[in-house]
Amino acid sequence: xxxxxxxxxxxxxxxxxxxxxxxxxxxxxxxxxxxxxxxxxxxxxxxxxxxxxxxxxxxxxxxxxxxxxxxxxxxxxxxxxxxxxxxxxxxxxxxxxxxxxxxxxxxxxxxxxxxxxxxxxxxxxxxxxxxxxxxxxxxxxxxxxxxxxxxxxxxxxxxxxxxxxxxxxxxxxxxxxxxxxxxxxxxxxxxxxxxxxxxxxxxxxxxxxxxxxxxxxxxxxxxxxxxxxxxxxxxxxxxxxxxxxxxxxxxxxxxxxxxxxxxxxxxxxxxxxxxxxxxxxxxxxxxxxxxxxxxxxxxxxxxxxxxxxxxxxxxxxxxxxxxxxxxxxxxxxxxxxxxxxxxxxxxxxxxxxxxxxxxxxxxxxxxxxxxxxxxxxxxxxxxxxxxxxxxxxxxxxxxxxxxxxxxxxxxxxxxxxxxxxxxxxxxxxxxxxxxxxxxxxxxxxxxxxxxxxxxxxxxxxxxxxxxxxxxxxxxxxxxxxxxxxxxxxxxxxxxxxxxxxxxxxxxxxxxxxxxxxxxxxxxxxxxxxxxxxxxxxxxxxxxxxxxxxxxxxxxxxxxxxxxxxxxxxxxxxxxxxxxxxxxxxxxxxxxxxxxxxxxxxxxxxxxxxxxxxxxxxxxxxxxxxxxxxxxxxxxxxxxxxxxxxxxxxxxxxxxxxxxxxxxxxxxxxxxxxxxxxxxxxxxxxxxxxxxxxxxxxxxxxxxxxxxxxxxxxxxxxxxxxxxxxxxxxxxxxxxxxxxxxxxxxxxxxxxxxxxxxxxxxxxxxxxxxxxxxxxxxxxxxxxxxxxxxxxxxxxxxxxxxxxxxxxxxxxxxxxxxxxxxxxxxxxxxxxxxxxxxxxxxxxxxxxxxxxxxxxxxxxx
Amino acid sequence: xxxxxxxxxxxxxxxxxxxxxxxxxxxxxxxxxxxxxxxxxxxxxxxxxxxxxxxxxxxxxxxxxxxxxxxxxxxxxxxxxxxxxxxxxxxxxxxxxxxxxxxxxxxxxxxxxxxx
Numbered sequence: 024x025x026x027x028x029x030x031x032x033x034x035x036x037x038x039x040x041x042x043x044x045x046x047x048x049x050x051x052x053x054x055x056x057x058x059x060x061x062x063x064x065x066x067x068x069x070x071x072x073x074x075x076x077x078x079x080x081x082x083x084x085x086x087x088x089x090x091x092x093x094x095x096x097x098x099x100x101x102x103x104x105x106x107x108x109x110x111x112x113x114x115x116x117x118x119x120x121x122x123x124x125x126x127x128x129x130x131x132x133x134x135x136x137x138x139x140x141x142x143x144x145x146x147x148x149x150x151x152x153x154x155x156x157x158x159x160x161x162x163x164x165x166x167x168x169x170x171x172x173x174x175x176x177x178x179x180x181x182x183x184x185x186x187x188x189x190x191x192x193x194x195x196x197x198x199x200x201x202x203x204x205x206x207x208x209x210x211x212x213x214x215x216x217x218x219x220x221x222x223x224x225x226x227x228x229x230x231x232x233x234x235x236x237x238x239x240x241x242x243x244x245x246x247x248x249x250x251x252x253x254x255x256x257x258x259x260x261x262x263x264x265x266x267x268x269x270x271x272x273x274x275x276x277x278x279x280x281x282x283x284x285x286x287x288x289x290x291x292x293x294x295x296x297x298x299x300x301x302x303x304x305x306x307x308x309x310x311x312x313x314x315x316x317x318x319x320x321x322x323x324x325x326x327x328x329x330x331x332x333x334x335x336x337x338x339x340x341x342x343x344x345x346x347x348x349x350x351x352x353x354x355x356x357x358x359x360x361x362x363x364x365x366x367x368x369x370x371x372x373x374x375x376x377x378x379x380x381x382x383x384x385x386x387x388x389x390x391x392x393x394x395x396x397x398x399x400x401x402x403x404x405x406x407x408x409x410x411x412x413x414x415x416x417x418x419x420x421x422x423x424x425x426x427x428x429x430x431x432x433x434x435x436x437x438x439x440x441x442x443x444x445x446x447x448x449x450x451x452x453x454x455x456x457x458x459x460x461x462x463x464x465x466x467x468x469x470x471x472x473x474x475x476x477x478x479x480x481x482x483x484x485x486x487x488x489x490x491x492x493x494x495x496x497x498x499x500x501x502x503x504x505x506x507x508x509x510x511x512x513x514x515x516x517x518x519x520x521x522x523x524x525x526x527x528x529x530x531x532x533x534x535x536x537x538x539x540x541x542x543x544x545x546x547x548x549x550x551x552x553x554x555x556x557x558x559x560x561x562x563x564x565x566x567x568x569x570x571x572x573x574x575x576x577x578x579x580x581x582x583x584x585x586x587x588x589x590x591x592x593x594x595x596x597x598x599x600x601x602x603x604x605x606x607x608x609x610x611x612x613x614x615x616x617x618x619x620x621x622x623x624x625x626x627x628x629x630x631x632x633x634x635x636x637x638x639x640x641x642x643x644x645x646x647x648x649x650x651x652x653x654x655x656x657x658x659x660x661x662x663x664x665x666x667x668x669x670x671x672x673x674x675x676x677x678x679x680x681x682x683x684x685x686x687x688x689x690x691x692x693x694x695x696x697x698x699x700x701x702x703x704x705x706x707x708x709x710x711x712x713x714x715x716x717x718x719x720x721x722x723x724x725x726x727x728x729x730x731x732x733x734x735x736x737x738x739x740x741x742x743x744x745x746x747x748x749x750x751x752x753x754x755x756x757x758x759x760x761x762x763x764x765x766x767x768x769x770x771x772x773x774x775x776x777x778x779x780x781x782x783x784x785x786x787x788x789x790x791x792x793x794x795x796x797x798x799x800x801x802x803x804x805x806x807x808x809x810x811x812x813x814x815x816x817x818x819x820x821x822x823x824x825x826x827x828x829x830x831x832x833x834x835x836x837x838x839x840x841x842x843x844x845x846x847x848x849x850x851x852x853x854x855x856x857x858x859x860x861x862x863x864x865x866x867x868x869x870x871x872x873x874x875x876x877x878x879x880x881x882x883x
Numbered sequence: 884x885x886x887x888x889x890x891x892x893x894x895x896x897x898x899x900x901x902x903x904x905x906x907x908x909x910x911x912x913x914x915x916x917x918x919x920x921x922x923x924x925x926x927x928x929x930x931x932x933x934x935x936x937x938x939x940x941x942x943x944x945x946x947x948x949x950x951x952x953x954x955x956x957x958x959x960x961x962x963x964x965x966x967x968x969x970x971x972x973x974x975x976x977x978x979x980x981x982x983x984x985x986x987x988x989x990x991x992x993x994x995x996x997x998x999x
Contacts, residue, residue, distance in 0.1 A: 039911060039960045042953070043930060046912040049955075070931050078931070082938040 036079050044069050090403060094410035101411050108383065109415055112376050115774075116419025118767055119372030120460045121426035122365040126760075128430050128453055130358050132446040138347050139273060139446060141214035142310075146346040147317065149181065149304040151325075151339045156594060156666055161342070164299040165287065168206060170328055171304075171341070177312045177320040182212040183302030186281055188706055190546045190736045193258040196729070199546045199738035200241070200282040202259065209284065210236075212307045213274070220253045220268030227286045234285060235264040239272035241282040257283065260548050261734070275445065297335035301549070305346065318343050338666075350442050357757040360833060364514055364764045369460070371507045371768050373468035375775040378503040380412070380472035382782040391476055405473045412469035416461040424449070424457050437759060438752035475499075500779045501811075505819035507772040511765070512823025512856050513830060518765035519848040520834055520841055521758040527840025528751065534683030534692060535585050536624040540710055540743040541717035542584055545728060546736045547705030555702075561732075562702035566616060568731050569711055574720045579619035580707040586747045588687045595696060598661035598673050601651065608651050610643075610694040611686060612664075616701030620680055622712045630658050630678030633699035640677035640699050647694035648679050662696060674698065687750065689839050710743065717742040757837070769856065772819075773863040780812045781867040791871050792879030801872035808871050812864030813857075820853050820860075827852075896928065896936050898979060901964065901972040904946060910959040911937060937962060945971050 044065050051061035066072075102109040137143035149171070150161035163171075163183060172181040183206040190197040210222040217236055227234050235257055237246075246252035257264045264285060308317055321341040329337040394404055431447035438444070545565055551558045562580060569578040595608040619625075620632045620642075632642050641662055648657070663673035677699075682692035701707070713720050718740075725737045784791070791804055831843040841848065903914050903921075914937075915928045940946045945968030953959040964972070 035960070038958065040930075040934070042910065042957060042959045043912045043915075045957070070929070075931055075934060078935045079938050082935055082942060 032083065033076065033080070036076050040069075040072055040075065044072075090406070091410070094407045095414065097407055098411040098414045102414065105383075108379065111774075111778075112379065112412075112415045113419045113422065115372045115375055115771060116416055116461075116464060117422035117426065118771070119365075119369040119423075120416075120420050120457060120464065121423035122764055122767065123362075123369050123460060124423050124427035124453060124457050125430035125433070126358065126361045126365045127456055128427050128447050128449070129434055129441075129444075130362055131452060131456075132448070133351055133441070133443045134355050134358060136446070138350065139275065142307075143347065144345070145179075145308040145310070146213075147178075147306045147308060147314070147343050148346050148349050149306050149321070150342045150344075152342050153338045153666070154340050155338060160300040162300040163302045163304050164297050165206060165302055166295050166297060166299075167328070167336070168302050168304055171306075171321065171324055172208070174324045174327065175317075175320050177309060177317040178306040179309050180208045180212045181304060181306035182206045182208045183304045184209060184284075185301045185303060185549070187549050188544065188546045188738065189259050189548050190734055191257055191259050192261075192734055193256070197546070197734055197736040199736035200257075200259070201280045202548075203281040203284040204287045205284050206287055206302065210270075212305055214307065215271065215274050217268035218271035219250060220266070222268055223284075223286050231288050232286070233262055233264045233288070234267045235259075235283045236268040236270055236285075237266055237283045238270055238281060239274070242269045260550070279445075297332055306343075314343065314345065352442060354442060354753060357753055357837070360517075360837075361757060361760055361764070363833075364517065364761050367510050367514055368764050368768050368771075369464065370467075371510050371771045371775075373464050374503045374507050374510075375468075375771050375778075376412075376464075377468040377472055378500050378775055378779050380469060381475065381500055381503075382779065384472055384476040387476060401477050404477045405470075408473035408476060409465060409469045412473075413461065413465040416465045417458075420457045420461040423460075424454065427453060427457070434756070438756035440749060440752050441756070500782070501815045504772075504776050504779050504812075504815040505822065507768075507775045508816045508819025508856060508860065509822035509826060511768040511772040512820055512852055513826040514761070514765035514768045515852045515856065516823070516827035516848055517831060517834060518758070518762040519852050520831060520838055520843065520845060521754075521761055523841045523845065523848060524837065524839040525751075525754065525758045528688055528754070531684070531688055531840075533586055533688055533747075534625060534681060535685075537586060537743045537747055539713050539715075539717055540622070541713055541721065541724070541740065542708055542710050542743050542746065543721075543724070543737050543740040544706045544708060545732070546738060549705060551705045558705060559700075559702040562616075562707065565728065565731065566618070566701065566709075568727055569709070569724065570618070572720070572723055572727050574714050574723070576712040576714055577618050577622040578709065578711045579622045580616040580701050580709050581619055582614040582703050582707055584708050584743065584746055585623055585683065585685050585710070586688060586743070587750050588690070592693070593696075594665040596663045596665050597651070597657075598663055602653055602655060606651075608694075610647055610651075610696045612696050612698065613685060614698050614700045614703040614707075616707075617699065619697070619710070622710050623683070624712075625683050626681040628679045628681055630676075632678045632680060633697065641674045642678045642680055642697040642699065643676055644680050644692065644695040644697075645682050646692050647696065650694050671698065688747065689751075689754075754837070769859060772856075773859050776812055776816060776860055777863040777867060779815075780808060780864050781870070783811065784808060784867045784871040787871075788874055788879050791874045792876040795872075795874060796876035804872040804874075805865075805868045808868035809861070809864050812868065813860060816857060816860035816864075820856050823856070824849055824853060895979075896932060897940060898972065898975040899926070899928075900933075900936055900940060900962075901945065901968055901975065904962050905964045905969065905972055908949070908951070908961040908963040910953060910961050912959075914962070940968070944968070 047065035047068060048058075048061045051064055052058060056064065138146060140146060149163070151163050151167070152161060162185070165183060168181055168183045172178070175181075184203050186201055186203050188199055189202045191200045192198075205223070207223070207225060207228050210216060216222060218239070219242075220236070222236060223234065226232070237252065242248060242252055246255070252266055252269065255266050257266065264283075270284075306317075308314075318341075321343060325336065325339060325341050329339070391404055394407075395401075428449045431444065434441055434447060435444050547558070547561075551561075566578050566580065569575055592609050593612045595610055597608065601608060615633060617633045620627055627642075628645060630642070631640075633640065643662075658676055658678070660676050661673040662676060664671050680697070682695075684690060684692055685695060686693060711717075711720075711724070721740050725740075728735065728737050794804065795801070827849065828844060835843055899918055900914060903909060903917050906917075909917070911930075911933060915930070915933055918926050918928050937946065937948075941948050941962070945965055946962045947965045948960050948962050950958055951961045
């Protein structure tokens with residue numbers, strides 16, 4: 024039955040009423056009244072037609088605003104009348120929605136929003152790789168980037184960059200700055216122009232001008248945000264650079280550590296060198312071009328290059344990935360798991376409130392019955408009840424939003440290496456999300472209690488005047504308690520497994536001794552690679568100085584810090600022939616100086632361990648020996664890289680060392696080849712074993728290096744322990760947060776159990792009084808209520824264990840040292856839940872036994 | 884929807900309308916005429932109450948309305964009873980009977996008490 028439109032309806036009212044008046048006139052005229060008089064009488068008798076039409080309109084009009092305001096007023100009155108109930112609901116929802124919004128803020132900033140560049144989704148990272156080799160260098164030669172940029176048809180532009188740490192010497196002491204050396208088109212590909220001054224023009228590249236664009240950070244620190252900084256200079260590695268521009272603070276890439284950018288000033292010969300691998304390449308897709316089209320396009324381009332330069336380009340292919348995906352990496356899974364956890368938490372909060380609302384239904388049945396008898400429609404009563412919940416939910420959301428506002432701080436504290444963590448901010452999207460949460464929770468926890476409260480027979484029975492009825496069983500309430508317990512148990516098991524993994528990681532023996540090891544770097548620039556011998560002499564001289572600093576036990580360099588994931592496995596070949604010629608030899612390549620194993624306390628099992636530098640020997644770990652030599656003696660054999668590389672000729676295997684977890688504490692040691700080479704890069708990581716507290720010696724080291732090399736700076740100084748700690752940041756974050764959410768869930772479930780049992784006890788005071796009066800022992804009363812509460816938590820526990828068994832597989836890959844069905848965790852969680860369940864049921868049960876029989880019976 | 888007990892007058896008018904309409908489709912004027920005739924002029928329904936009540940009952944789905952031709956050939960809105968309205972009428976009738984019965988019982992009890 025569709026309603027006619029408004030104007031149509033008015034016309035119908037008019038027709039209907041006019042018909043009535045006409046009939047009245049006919050009636051009068053039939054009685055002999057003259058027509059004019061008949062009409063006058065009829066109109067008089069009929070009364071105000073306009074007013075009647077208005078009343079008819081009212082019948083059809085739902086006065087939304089008016090009734091909403093009325094509902095709101097009554098909701099506020101209700102909240103004032105029951106402050107403790109309202110406070111409970113607000114706090115519960117603030118926790119539930121707050122945790123949810125906080126995790127969502129991270130998901131939104133890290134995973135959902137595009138990169139903070141104009142049309143950020145067009146930005147791609149390009150890399151080269153050799154499909155046949157296991158290892159390959161993803162960085163690209165400058166000349167190849169120019170080729171790609173010229174020959175492709177799917178990108179607006181491509182650019183490349185690399186960074187290096189340099190000493191800036193215009194101040195009193197050299198300061199380490201990070202320089203980004205960039206190819207042409209750099210700022211236009213990112214799509215962000217300098218906030219001040221200009222970017223680089225082609226002439227800067229062609230004329231080889233020493234110009235720089237500052238980062239906002241450096242501009243504020245060194246020039247106090249003075250616009251006159253344009254035209255002033257920096258003194259970098261002995262060259263004077265004039266400042267031509269300043270980037271806005273929002274420009275955080277590449278590498279938020281970069282202090283300034285300058286055009287690549289390489290001599291043309293190196294620029295034409297196709298084997299060079301130092302550019303990280305970024306490209307901006309043309310609008311509407313898909314990733315697949317871009318990949319196909321670049322594959323064609325590279326195959327043309329392969330024909331033109333068979334020696335250097337034939338084996339290469341191009342890899343293109345969205346920049347966002349590379350930036351965000353694997354953090355998504357942790358975040359989604361946390362989001363699942365907080366959604367469960369919110370569900371528990373909703374269930375909790377639903378149970379509270381159901382309990383209150385009893386108190387409100389009279390009120391509802393009265394409203395019914397006054398002619399209210401069920402819908403309007405439901406709307407009123409929901410308005411009450413909505414007001415509470417919105418209040419909870421406001422608190423939640425404040426909590427979520429602090430979330431970015433928490434995320435930064437828990438995992439400072441989280442990608443895009445700076446972008447987590449409170450914004451309109453979060454506000455909208457919280458409001459949506461509030462509305463959804465209102466429906467979720469308010470709808471069923473409201474529908475139940477307004478059931479006709481219930482209201483009807485009350486309208487007939489029956490007073491406090493004893494509802495003997497409350498199956499729905501107990502079901503809700505069971506659901507809460509089940510969900511809390513599931514979360515707690517997830518948290519328990521992560522906690523045990525974390526503990527196991529803490530107990531793991533890395534195979535090296537990170538205690539009392541200080542790490543740092545000494546600034547240098549890539550230009551020094553022009554004379555590799557001199558560079559190595561410089562690094563060895565620095566190491567020599569360090570070894571003579573009082574308090575230093577040993578010192579060494581390493582391309583990468585031990586215990587942190589780094590690099591890719593490489594392929595090797597045993598020159599003398601492998602035990603199994605068909606088996607590829609894959610191992611992690613590491614480059615370390617003499618003294619490394621001594622510094623890290625990695626035992627040398629056989630032979631010598633990089634005792635003499637520059638002799639080109641290698642050392643392998645035990646696992647390498649076990650896997651690829653299987654008991655054969657092999658010291659003196661030679662290892663060569665595959666494919667052959669002019670920089671690392673075949674080298675003699677000089678020794679075997681024990682296995683160490685060089686690639687991360689959670690990773691089993693892999694076959695590893697240590698090449699003894701102290702200066703593979705201008706600024707290798709330096710590890711120093713100290714007698715005392717590592718940081719205590721940092722200043723002495725800085726001074727000694729300054730005496731040796733006044734133009735260089737010492738930077739990134741921190742104990743190795745700290746790096747290892749930070750490396751577990753994501754793991755720590757998800758463990759701490761999940762544990763926090765799980766404990767909150769358990770508390771909520773206990774509150775739910777407590778509240779429901781208290782309510783049941785209050786309903787049955789009369790029955791209890793009666794039982795006590797006829798001789799029941801208080802102990803029996805306590806037991807019966809305790810059992811009622813425990814039955815729900817037992818069933819909930821069982822369901823929770825089953826749920827957990829289904830869902831803990833989501834955590835696979837995040838667990839270490841425990842299985843997803845770890846019996847100890849499951850048992851401990853069940854026990855913990857039951858114990859807290861007993862404690863929270865004990866109070867209301869004991870209260871029941873203290874009922875004064877006479878008093879209760881007199882009340883009735 | 885529960886019968887609106889507190890508002891006797893309104894509830895009664897609704898019941899009377901349902902009863903008249905149950906006799907056959909009829910327009911608003913006809914309803915007011917019939918109530919007057921059947922009650923022998925004891926009950927007179929004002930148009931100001933009749934039409935809002937008709938439209939309310941229609942909106943609740945107890946009446947269904949249709950435009951049709953009246954006896955003198957003019958177009959009029961005819962009201963008929965829906966199945967839902969029929970159920971409602973039965974309920975209200977039995978409620979009324981019970982109430983009326985109870986009231987008259989009480990009245991009788993008083994008179995016998997007064998006599999004794």
